[in-house]
Amino acid sequence: MTISPIEERYGRPAVKSIFEQSYRLKCMLKVEIAVAEAQMKNRVIPEANLEPLKMLLKLGIDEPRMREIEKETKHDIMAFIRTVEEQSNHAFKFLHFGLTSNDVIDTAMALQLKEFYKFLMEDLKDIQESLMEKVSKFKKTAMLGRTHGQHASPITFGLKMATYLSEFNRHTERLMEVKGRILTGKAMGPVGTGASMGREAMNVNKDAMRSLGLNYELATGQLVDRDRYVEFIEILGNIAMTCEKIGTEIRNLQRPEIFEVMEYFESANQVGSSSMPSKRNPIESENVCSLSRIIRSFAVPEIEGAITWHERDLTNSALERFTMPYTCILTDFILNKLSKIIRNLYVNEKNMRNNLLSSPLCISENLTTQLTLKGIGRTESHELVREVSMKYFESSGNLQDILMKSEFGNLFTESEVERMSNPLEFTGSSEEICDMVIDQTKKLLGGIR
Structure with a gap:
C-alpha cells in the first residue's frame, strides 16, 4: 500500500x-x-x-x-x-x-x-x-x-x-x-x-x-x-x-x-x-x-x-x-x-x-539621465520626463514627436533624441556583470573538493 x-x-x-x-x-x-x-x-x-x-x-x-x-x-x-x-x-x-x-x-x-x-x-x-x-x-x-x-x-x-x-x-x-x-x-x-x-x-x-x-x-x-x-x-x-x-x-x-x-x-x-x-x-x-x-x-x-x-x-x-x-x-x-x-x-x-522595441517608455530612465547631464537638476528632469510619459499614455502619438515638442526639443537634436530613445543601447553593465559572475562561478566550482 x-x-x-x-x-x-x-x-x-x-x-x-x-x-x-x-x-x-x-x-x-x-x-x-x-x-x-x-x-x-x-x-x-x-x-x-x-x-x-x-x-x-x-x-x-x-x-x-x-x-x-x-x-x-x-x-x-x-x-x-x-x-x-x-x-x-x-x-x-x-x-x-x-x-x-x-x-x-x-x-x-x-x-x-x-x-x-x-x-x-x-x-x-x-x-x-x-x-x-x-x-x-x-x-x-x-x-x-x-x-x-x-x-x-x-x-x-x-x-x-x-x-x-x-x-x-x-x-x-x-x-x-x-x-x-x-x-x-x-x-x-x-x-x-x-x-x-x-x-x-x-x-x-x-x-x-x-x-x-x-x-x-x-x-x-x-x-x-x-x-x-x-x-x-x-x-x-x-x-x-x-x-x-x-x-x-x-x-x-x-x-x-x-x-x-x-x-x-x-x-x-x-x-x-x-x-x-x-x-x-x-x-x-x-x-x-x-x-x-x-x-x-x-x-x-x-x-x-x-x-x-x-x-x-x-x-x-x-x-x-x-x-x-x-x-x-x-x-x-x-x-x-x-x-x-x-x-x-x-x-x-x-x-x-519585439517586446522591448514596442515599449518606448522603457527608456525613461535614460531620458532623465540625459536631461540631468545637460544641466537640468535631477528632480526637475524627472518631472519633465514624467509629464512627457503621461502625455504619451493619454495620446496615441509618437513618443519622439512628443519629446521634440517638450523641453527636449530645445536641448537636443532629433537624431540625439532618437539615439537616446534606443533601448538596445541602454543595457548598462549587463554584459560585464555576466562575465564576472561566470568567472566567479568557475573559481567557486574549481575550489570545491
Whole structure:
C-alpha cells in the first residue's frame, strides 16, 4: 500500500535509498561498531572480536524480526540492539555500552547526510553549469526589465540568468561553510556526560566520530543539538526559494502575451490539457514551485522540534522522520528538474526584441539621465520626463514627436533624441556583470573538493 507520493512520484531512487530503513540501520550499526572500536582503543572495554557485527553490514539487519521485537518493547532502538545481538549470536557483550538511543540515531543521520551532501553539491554544480551556459549565450540579448509587473528599463536575458547563478553561488558557499556543523555526531550517553565510559569518554567520542568522518558534539544533552538541523533545513529552504523564483519567472515569461521563453514541450506525445488539446503548459516549472513550498514548510516543525524539555524528550522524534528525509529528497528532485528545464529552455530572442522595441517608455530612465547631464537638476528632469510619459499614455502619438515638442526639443537634436530613445543601447553593465559572475562561478566550482 502506497500513501505518500514520494514513494513513486517524487525523488530519485539513488537519493531515496539513503533514507530507506535498510540503509539507516546499516548506518546505525556502523556507529555501534565505531564506538566499540574507540572504546577498546581507549581501554574502556576489553578487546573483543567485532567481525560478527561487521558481517551484518553485508548481510543486513533482519527488519521483520526487528519489527516483531519492537511490538513487544515499544522501543525501536532496543529492538535494533536485540536484533543485532540475535543475528550475531550474542558474540559481543558490550554492544551499546555507554550509549543512548540518540547517540546512534543522530550519528547515523549525520552519516546519511554525509552521503546526501555528495548528491546535493553535484546538483548545485549541475544547475550552475546550466545557468552559466545561458548567461554566456544571452549576455547581449536585450529584453524588457519588469518591476511591479510593469515594463521597466532594459536588461539582458543573460543578466537575468546571472542573478540566479549568483544566488546559487551563495547557496554553494553556505553549504560549504556549514558542512562541518551539519555532519556532527556524538557518543556521550543519555545526558551528554559520558559517565559510563569514565575518564576516557571524551576520547571515545572524538575517536569514534573521526573514524566515521564526522565532527563530534562537545557540550550537549542527549541529542546532537538541533540548531544544526534547523540551519541545514533552512539552507535547503533557501535553495528551494531560488528554485521557485526561477520557476515563477519562466511561467510568467511563457505567457502567450509575453512569450519570451518556453519549457521544452514534446509535441509528438505530450498532452497539455484533458479538455483543451492546444495547451502547452509550463508544468515542470509549476511542479518545481509547488514542491518548493513543501520543502520550505518543513523548517517550521524542525524549529519547533528543537525545543525539548531539559536534556531531551521525544517531541522531535516523529516529526524528524518526515523533515530530514523529505526535505533532502525533494530538494535534490527539484534541483535536477530545474537544471533540465534551464538546459532545454527555448529562448525567444525575437519576441524579447519585439517586446522591448514596442515599449518606448522603457527608456525613461535614460531620458532623465540625459536631461540631468545637460544641466537640468535631477528632480526637475524627472518631472519633465514624467509629464512627457503621461502625455504619451493619454495620446496615441509618437513618443519622439512628443519629446521634440517638450523641453527636449530645445536641448537636443532629433537624431540625439532618437539615439537616446534606443533601448538596445541602454543595457548598462549587463554584459560585464555576466562575465564576472561566470568567472566567479568557475573559481567557486574549481575550489570545491
